[in-house]
Amino acid sequence: MKVISTNIGEPKTVLWKGKEIKTGIYKYPIDSPIYLGKEDVQNDHVIDRRYHGGVDKACYLYAADHYAYWKIKYPDLEWNYGMFGENITVEGFDEKNIKIGSLYRLGNAIIQISRTRQPCFKLGIRFGDQTMVKNFIDSFKSGVYVRVVESGKVSVGDTFVLENENHDGITVTELNILRFHYNEKEHGDLIKKALFDLSITEEDKKYFRKKV
Numbered sequence: 001m002k003v004i005s006t007n008i009g010e011p012k013t014v015l016w017k018g019k020e021i022k023t024g025i026y027k028y029p030i031d032s033p034i035y036l037g038k039e040d041v042q043n044d045h046v047i048d049r050r051y052h053g054g055v056d057k058a059c060y061l062y063a064a065d066h067y068a069y070w071k072i073k074y075p076d077l078e079w080n081y082g083m084f085g086e087n088i089t090v091e092g093f094d095e096k097n098i099k100i101g102s103l104y105r106l107g108n109a110i111i112q113i114s115r116t117r118q119p120c121f122k123l124g125i126r127f128g129d130q131t132m133v134k135n136f137i138d139s140f141k142s143g144v145y146v147r148v149v150e151s152g153k154v155s156v157g158d159t160f161v162l163e164n165e166n167h168d169g170i171t172v173t174e175l176n177i178l179r180f181h182y183n184e185k186e187h188g189d190l191i192k193k194a195l196f197d198l199s200i201t202e203e204d205k206k207y208f209r210k211k212v
Helices: 064-073 121-127 131-139 172-180 184-195 202-211
Strands: 002-009 012-016 019-023 027-029 034-036 059-063 088-091 103-106 109-116 144-150 152-154 160-164
Touching: 002 034, 012 121, 059 064, 064 088, 064 131, 109 152, 109 172, 121 131, 172 184, 172 202, 184 202
Parallel strands: 059 088
Antiparallel strands: 002 027, 002 088, 012 019, 034 152, 059 144, 103 109, 103 160, 109 144
């Protein structure tokens, strides 16, 4: 896996149901490295910290490989990396193969795969189509949030070096299943596995306990 683009967003005011709101989802590529802090990306703008930023969502990654799929669905948009609000666009990223809890060295930083994306209406605003939120969930092309274990700079061209894989953990795709497509008969064992995994966030486990 390799970094294709590093992206930063400036606050933007948009209209939502007749009200002005601010969002940081409009991110664009920059020519310089970004610095991953323990709770956010330096010089990026996190507007609503109830849902963005923090230890378990310090940085958001999205697959460059997914862009072709979405360009077919939204051909009239002006496309650039950062369209999904990601700070890092990654080549070769596959949610089916990446395990929650795995550690990677990336540039000067060490990151841990932590949480899947739970899209909100702001993604719909970015794409000019609120059905995008459901389309995004149903696609399983979620990207992933990471914890920053060691802060550091990340540049275009940096590669992911696996430091420690959570061999017994669940994948990002499996976490998406439990969050959005859970069926007790099909996924009962999977949800129990997630509940005993120390790398799964307590917030996710709280949600899963309601399902069991």
